[in-house]
Amino acid sequence: MKKLLLILMFSAAGLACAAPPSVIPLWPEGVPGKRDIGPEKIGDGYNSNVSEPTLTMVGPAVDHPNGTAIIICPGGGYVRMSTAREGDQYATWLSTLGVTSFVLKYRMQEYGHPAPLQDVLRAVRTLRSRAAEFGIRPDRIGVMGSSAGGHLAASAGTLFDSPLGRTGAPLDSVSARPDFLMLMYPVITMQDPAAHAGSRKALLGATPSQENLQLMSLEKQVTSATPPTLLIHTQADSAVPVENSILFYQALTKAKVPAEMYLFEHGGHGMGMRDGLGTSSLWPRRAEEWLRDRGLLTPVTQAK
Template identity: 40%
Template sequence: MELDRRTLIAGSLAAAGLSPRAGAQTPPPAASTALPPGLPQPTETIDLWPKGPPARLAAPLAETVDERSTDALVTDRSVRGITSPRMAVFRPDRPNGAAVMITPGGGYKWIVVDKEGYEIARWLTARGFTAFVLFYRLPGEGWSSGPDTPLVDAQRAMRLIRHRARDFAIDPERVAAMGFSAGGHLCADLAARFAATVHDPVDAADRLSARPFCAAPIYPVVSMDPGIAHPGSRSLLLGAAPSSSLEAMHSPDRNVPVDAPPHFLLHAEDDDVVPAENTVRMRAALKARQVPVETHLFAHGGHGFGLRRAIGKPVEAWPDLWRAWARTVGFA
């Protein structure tokens, strides 16, 4: 990736609205119930759009957080109705210079806060990575940017992380993407269409590359082919009766460029929500373009295992497999 590192780092706090001291940021999604003791919650956020998202809403939205867990010691929140897309920041005690942008899943109906967001971020920061959990806008909630709505936010988030690299003691080149389920679709879409023009530039950050250093779509939604697509994600992203051209445009396996970043793919073959064929097709598309890819298919694991539901199964090894692979591509 060709990036002018000196330009990226020098004056990174000078752009209006991008300094942490420039004004109050929107806090993380509010907890709807008391939180368990001992779990660090993020307090630092970065708003993506200083003057609001570059799109119109069909009707007003209210950000809503739902707690789905019945265990008082384990949170499982989801959030919907996001109108102020933002990143929750997790800083390690000893930064290793690399950052990971996390896009949690939720079928494009909501965004999972804990299982595929904060828990992953805590695991990463314990190992020196700076983590950014992205709360992106949902495509089925009436934004004029339609199916590109999540990608608009993901591109912007990658650019802002690079623009703010000095604030976080990270190398602006070493910013990875990791996503889960529908967030895996967003991760793969970003890795395929990082150079697509999906919004007009709003400031200096938008002159930077949105290409991830590497990408890790985990049990991802990939194809919009109705034969293997996750029906809910497909419907909320594309509508009830999309054209074949719209399906193709939003199937990352059909849009892999020759300069796509290295990929780490992971799926359980007994996934009864998002068929593993999504990952198989993604791997084939990357191979066809000679893009480096490592693929892990596990017999058991189901869907949405994250960290907590992988315990005691062979798939429990996945985070360490990712970390070992990350070293091989020069990320960590």
């Protein structure tokens, strides 16, 4: 773990000397259904009250980028985003692997469903349509998410073709299917007993329809077209039960989707990359192995 921390420290120093991260507006033509919700709130590593979704690009910290891109969806129950711990920190780590990261700032409870889905699918379409500009491969775009951000990432992997994710923009013609998913202690189901009630209320309202409960219980939306998935969860998670990951893994297995799952004993909800949690703190090594095994860390010539 000390080696991992040293890597992160040197990476952060390298990034500090590089150009500042690029912020990419997701909806330059205007945010769908935009309303006046007041100013965005930023502080203590969190963002909330978002009305202008963006992607913040963090480039590779190594000499030879591998062309892989990962959209990172921070968690926070669809109420706020843990941007520092589950966004920026992940991006710094991924940069050491040659990955280009894009931290997604998405709409949440002030808009509700389907605004977050529209934002994450728009993010995939934006990167795929501008892959050459960003130095990435259009066939190597993954989505990573933690907690409610994991729900959003899994939504991208299961509802990428949903009409709810389209707004009538020309970019809708670009495929929004991620090429892989990385889900950290994700919210998956919206149905009891394993549901995270806070995320459900923030996304679907206090009295969600049965149709929306079914649609956004993502274990029920898995098909053979769902992309390969890595799941990481802990037995000690008392906020989002480990059954969420298990349900999704079972659905992936039934649909014959390549999947790998690590269930650790220690580490409460929102552990991020925290040290001192036994084997749970080593999850970045397992994730790197998974990415490497899938060929996602092998440098390739950028597609034109």
